[in-house]
Amino acid sequence: MQAPYILHGWHLSFFSGKTRAYLRYKGVPFIDHPVDARTLLWTVPRKTGATVMPVVVTPEGEWLQDTKVICEVIEQRFAQAPVTPSTPRQRIAAMLLEAWADEWWIPVAMHYRWVYPENYPLFEADAGRALLPRAPAFVQKRLAAYVANKMRGYLPAVGIVPEQYAVMERWTERMLDALDAHFATLPFLFGTRPSVADFGLIGPLYGHLSRDPYPKRVLVEPRPHLRAWVERMNAPQAGAGEFLADDAIPPTLQPLFDAVFTEFYPMVEGIRDELRKALPTLPPARKRLPRVLGMIEFPMGDGRYRRGAMPYTLWMMQRVLDAYRALDAEGRASVDAWLAEQDAAEAMRFDIGVRLKRAGLHVALES
Numbered sequence: 173m174q175a176p177y178i179l180h181g182w183h184l185s186f187f188s189g190k191t192r193a194y195l196r197y198k199g200v201p202f203i204d205h206p207v208d209a210r211t212l213l214w215t216v217p218r219k220t221g222a223t224v225m226p227v228v229v230t231p232e233g234e235w236l237q238d239t240k241v242i243c244e245v246i247e248q249r250f251a252q253a254p255v256t257p258s259t260p261r262q263r264i265a266a267m268l269l270e271a272w273a274d275e276w277w278i279p280v281a282m283h284y285r286w287v288y289p290e291n292y293p294l295f296e297a298d299a300g301r302a303l304l305p306r307a308p309a310f311v312q313k314r315l316a317a318y319v320a321n322k323m324r325g326y327l328p329a330v331g332i333v334p335e336q337y338a339v340m341e342r343w344t345e346r347m348l349d350a351l352d353a354h355f356a357t358l359p360f361l362f363g364t365r366p367s368v369a370d371f372g373l374i375g376p377l378y379g380h381l382s383r384d385p386y387p388k389r390v391l392v393e394p395r396p397h398l399r400a401w402v403e404r405m406n407a408p409q410a411g412a413g414e415f416l417a418d419d420a421i422p423p424t425l426q427p428l429f430d431a432v433f434t435e436f437y438p439m440v441e442g443i444r445d446e447l448r449k450a451l452p453t454l455p456p457a458r459k460r461l462p463r464v465l466g467m468i469e470f471p472m473g474d475g476r477y478r479r480g481a482m483p484y485t486l487w488m489m490q491r492v493l494d495a496y497r498a499l500d501a502e503g504r505a506s507v508d509a510w511l512a513e514q515d516a517a518e519a520m521r522f523d524i525g526v527r528l529k530r531a532g533l534h535v536a537l538e539s
């Protein structure tokens with residue numbers, strides 16, 4: 173029998189939920205290890221350059237960090253039932269939705285966790301037990317409360333300030349209605365097989381929105397098809413299902429693509445513009461960019477939203493643009509025709525201006 177992989181992550185964690193669902197779907201033998209303080213604060217930074225979860229350790233002893241890297245490595249080793257569609261429109265559409273899910277939804281997930289104190293006891297219990305499994309309960313709780321406080325300190329940088337609560341909540345409810353309507357017609361976003369877009373979206377929808385008591389009660393429980401999708405994502409039949417035939421994009425996903433092209437793209441353009449402004453101010457030898465640049469503003473539903481620009485998002489977009497450029501001429505033409513229908517004919521010609529590489533949770537200029 174093959175030695176198992178190890179997933180160091182928590183059920184509370186956005187990106188751990190994404191990776192857990194993915195490993196289960198791929199039938200990867202793995203141990204689900206709630207990462208403890210020593211591993212998180214000592215081993216993970218030494219092995220990956222960041223204090224972060226999830227991290228996957230392979231049977232060969234490699235420490236994989238970043239959900240895209242984990243997925244790329246596992247896709248090569250477990251080749252059955254690929255989760256990135258091979259047909260051009262579905263491929264680009266799924267990768268765009270993954271980028272949107274990973275990046276746009278972070279403030280949504282953080283908002284619903286940290287604005288409602290009803291969620292705090294679960295966080296403190298789970299995080300405390302995971303961090304210090306052998307410590308007395310009061311010590312666990314005290315450390316978890318310290319971590320929770322630190323997390324709340326990040327809220328303004330991602331735009332979670334009282335003036336923006338209402339626009340965020342209206343946006344989320346509308347989008348969850350759209351997802352509920354979609355999952356009434358199809359088990360996953362692009363068919364009967366989950367794709368990278370489903371795994372992206374389970375990030376906010378599992379650890380935060382379906383598990384924290386307030387959003388679970390108010391957002392997910394009233395939407396039965398969405399709730400059923402969350403359950404399917406966590407208990408998949410390994411390797412089962414297919415993407416829709418003929419490279420079809422389900423029309424019920426239209427509200428998601430409207431959000432990608434009229435809200436997410438303006439956010440990404442804002443980040444690119446902040447990066448352009450920041451580049452001349454960086455010391456010449458410095459290639460690694462700060463995690464957060466200046467504040468940007470962009471449309472969100474019926475309002476606008478302001479938050480710090482995180483250049484990591486541009487690296488996510490670079491992956492999608494690279495995938496588009498790797499298509500053959502016929503594939504690119506098919507994607508272009510779909511984008512023209514979306515009123516987003518220029519979307520794959522988006523110019524980041526520099527080439528980026530990932531370094532832990534940061535990005536750096538490629539030299």
Ligand SMILES: N[C@@H](CCC(=O)N[C@@H](CS)C(=O)NCC(=O)O)C(=O)O
Nearest residue numbers: 185186187188224225226238239240
């Ligand atoms: N983009 C990374 C993000 C991982 C990530 O942000 N993980 C969160 C927990 S869900 C974390 O550890 N954050 C620490 C931090 O932001 O400093 C991925 O796809 O793996």
